[in-house]
Amino acid sequence: xxxxxxxxxxxxxxxxxxxxxxxxxxxxxxxxxxxxxxxxxxxxxxxxxxxxxxxxxxxxxxxxxxxxxxxxxxxxxxxxxxxxxxxxxxxxxxxxxxxxxxxxxxxxxxxxxxxxxxxxxxxxxxxxxxxxxxxxxxxxxxxxxxxxxxxxxxxxxxxxxxxxxxxxxxxxxxxxxxxxxxxxxxxxxxxxxxxxxxxxxxxxxxxxxxxxxxxxxxxxxxxxxxxxxxxxxxxxxxxxxxxxxxxxxxxxxxxxxxxxxxxxxxxxxxxxxxxxxxxxxxxxxxxxxxxxxxxxxxxxxxxxxxxxxxxxxxxxxxxxxxxxxxxxxxxxxxxxxxxxxx
Numbered sequence: 001x002x003x004x005x006x007x008x009x010x011x012x013x014x015x016x017x018x019x020x021x022x023x024x025x026x027x028x029x030x031x032x033x034x035x036x037x038x039x040x041x042x043x044x045x046x047x048x049x050x051x052x053x054x055x056x057x058x059x060x061x062x063x064x065x066x067x068x069x070x071x072x073x074x075x076x077x078x079x080x081x082x083x084x085x086x087x088x089x090x091x092x093x094x095x096x097x098x099x100x101x102x103x104x105x106x107x108x109x110x111x112x113x114x115x116x117x118x119x120x121x122x123x124x125x126x127x128x129x130x131x132x133x134x135x136x137x138x139x140x141x142x143x144x145x146x147x148x149x150x151x152x153x154x155x156x157x158x159x160x161x162x163x164x165x166x167x168x169x170x171x172x173x174x175x176x177x178x179x180x181x182x183x184x185x186x187x188x189x190x191x192x193x194x195x196x197x198x199x200x201x202x203x204x205x206x207x208x209x210x211x212x213x214x215x216x217x218x219x220x221x222x223x224x225x226x227x228x229x230x231x232x233x234x235x236x237x238x239x240x241x242x243x244x245x246x247x248x249x250x251x252x253x254x255x256x257x258x259x260x261x262x263x264x265x266x267x268x269x270x271x272x273x274x275x276x277x278x279x280x281x282x283x284x285x286x287x288x289x290x291x292x293x294x295x296x297x298x299x300x301x302x303x304x305x306x307x308x309x310x311x312x313x314x315x316x317x318x319x320x321x322x323x324x325x326x327x328x329x330x331x332x333x334x335x336x337x338x339x340x341x342x
Contacts, residue, residue, distance in 0.1 A: 012050065015043040030091060031083040038076035042176065044069035064115035067122065068106045070180075071130045074137030075102060077173050081144040084166070085261055086252060102133070124184070131184055138177050145170045147259055227268045233258065234268075244284040245309040251277045285309040286323045289316070293332045301328045 022028060022036040048066020051058050079095050086092075113121045145153050149167060152158055156167035237258065243249055254277075255262045269280050289308040292299060299307070305316030305328070320328045 012043045012047045015039050015046075019043070029083070030089070031080055034076050034080040034083055038073065038080055038173075041069045041072040041076055045073065045180075060114070060116035060119070064110055064122070067115070067127055067130060068110060071102055071106050071133050072099070073177070074134040074141070075099065078137040078141040078144060081141045081148065081170070085144060085148050086256065106130070127184065131181060134177065135181060138173065142170070142174070227271055230258070230260070230264070230268045234265075238284055242288070244281045244288070245307070247309055247311045249281065249309075281309070282319045283323060285316075286320050289320065289328065290324075290331065293328075293335065301332065304328070 016039075019036040019039045022032050022039075025032075045066050048058075048063060048069075051062060051066075075098060079098075082095075109126060113126065115122050145166070149159070149163060152163075153167040153170055156164045156171065159167055234254075238244055243254065243257070246253075251262050251266060255265045258265065266277060269277055285308045289304050289310075292304045292307055296304065302313045302316075305313055305320075308316070310316035310319065317328060320326075320331070324331055326334070
């Protein structure tokens with residue numbers, strides 16, 4: 001067991017170093033920041049484990065900080081996977097509210113019931129609450145990775161490249177979480193094994209991440225060979241649900257609807273259609289407007305534009321002319337010569 005101390009300690013120290021690198025390097029994503037937060041939370045908790053296991057006179061404040069950090073492990077894990085799926089370019093407000101609420105809760109508990117004065121409150125009541133939050137968000141994270149990789153994340157040897165890396169990272173977090181949860185309820189099981197697992201597996205995976213400018217960019221991207229199939233699914237969805245009629249439709253909304261990241265969907269539109277998201281939607285709206293002119297000949301052009309999804313008359317007329325090289329009135333007159341322009 002003495003060998004565990006240097007191994008676990010080394011993992012904690014280097015884990016902090018890697019986290020700082022991820023936080024302060026120039027090219028980083030939201031996922032990188034959440035991943036760094038996850039590693040830091042683990043390092044604080046595992047550092048406490050190592051200290052408490054090998055020292056009987058650990059400072060109560062250090063023990064309190066170590067236990068408090070656990071409340072962020074599950075949430076950071078969940079937010080990391082969520083950000084991979086959504087490929088966010090800025091922090092969602094919901095994420096900020098969640099982390100702020102957790103920080104306020106755990107800080108409030110620490111101020112009202114400091115570990116040095118109320119150790120009996122911390123073990124087991126407060127610790128059980130913290131571990132429950134940890135477990136709940138870990139389960140939510142597993143659900144999220146299943147949306148990204150399917151059940152294949154449980155068989156990482158069948159995956160390749162960054163998808164395998166992501167699956168192994170998730171499995172490592174699951175093992176560490178299980179170890180600590182088990183140690184909480186089984187007296188004969190020591191949580192120092194969680195520190196050992198972190199140092200051997202999870203820490204190695206962190207170094208794997210350093211080879212990429214952006215952890216999120218390749219972890220969930222589908223192969224470009226799937227582009228035509230994704231485009232077909234997108235077109236089928238648009239034909240069926242007419243999502244382009246929503247004037248507030250955003251790339252993120254459509255990507256979530258298709259269970260893709262915004263990065264993948266944007267890449268597919270750029271490479272298979274030679275269109276960006278905005279132009280793709282405009283093209284569909286113009287096609288819808290042309291169809292409405294045929295099927296609703298007595299409808300005003302302005303009404304047709306709004307019905308097709310355009311937010312203004314000027315926007316409709318300008319887009320239509322750019323795509324069809326004629327105004328809506330000219331087009332309507334051409335297809336229905338007996339009906340003059342509105």
